Amino acid sequence: MTMRPGTVALCVLGLAIGVGGVHELREATLSTHQRQEPGSRVELVVQASSHRAERGQSLQEMVEALLVTCRLEVTADIDLPVRDEGNGRFRAVVQPDLDRTDRRQLRGCIEDWTVDQLRVDVVDFEAPS
């Protein structure tokens, strides 16, 4: 069985893309944490909306439940209750501050399909005012 040079080149290219992709994905999902100052804080600003939510569940309750759940992904606490700024925007204080990996993990958990009927987008991580 002989393979043509073009086929061999395509196989090599595919193998290289596969190996490179796996390597990049590993780098992207690898946790690299940095020590944060104990008294440091950061404010988490989110934009939330719900669709056909259960009766009796307010949007703030749902956002707080989501933040409490996602807090387990990072080594930080979230001060409750969150502050309602109107138009579905909420602000919460997280302490200590989050490193880059923790911010990505927390953003991923918050924007993921974690709580049914609830969609939350992270607007920003802001320095405390």
Next chain:
Amino acid sequence: MKAVVWLAGIATLVGGAAYMIISLNRWEWNRALFFGLIVVIAEIGLATGLVLRKIEAAGRHDPETLAVLRQTRGPSPDRFAWLKESNGQLNVFITFLVGGGVILSGVAWVVDRLASKTSTAVGEERLAEELHMIGYPPGGLVVDDVTVLAQDMPGADDEQLRKLLRRAGRI
């Protein structure tokens, strides 16, 4: 139409894989699982389509070639053709069956006759004579007085006889 279905399947596969990688990169595990499931479903669908296409291609045949093959096919052997042969008389199978039964009955009759000849009056007399050798003595097992007195003679120490006398209560 088939091309549209194939394109939709491939687009679903590629799109699902892309969104799965993006979700993994964004640390959105639930979305990654969902898109991974979409990828698996699309992959199974495409693989099934490919297999069915191969089977369909293998099933296509040339009618002329098929006709030639059928014409040149040898006759299938009929292993029970002899049962169909009949000239108005008894069938061969029935003849064998009845004849075999008659022969077996004759053999059984001969064996029965030979077995009955093995127990004759002469044989019974011979058996009685042979059994006499292991029978009881004419007077039975009771020990007579002469034998009892003979035990008192010096040197007449017979263990078997003394056992017999003890059983009879003579000593």
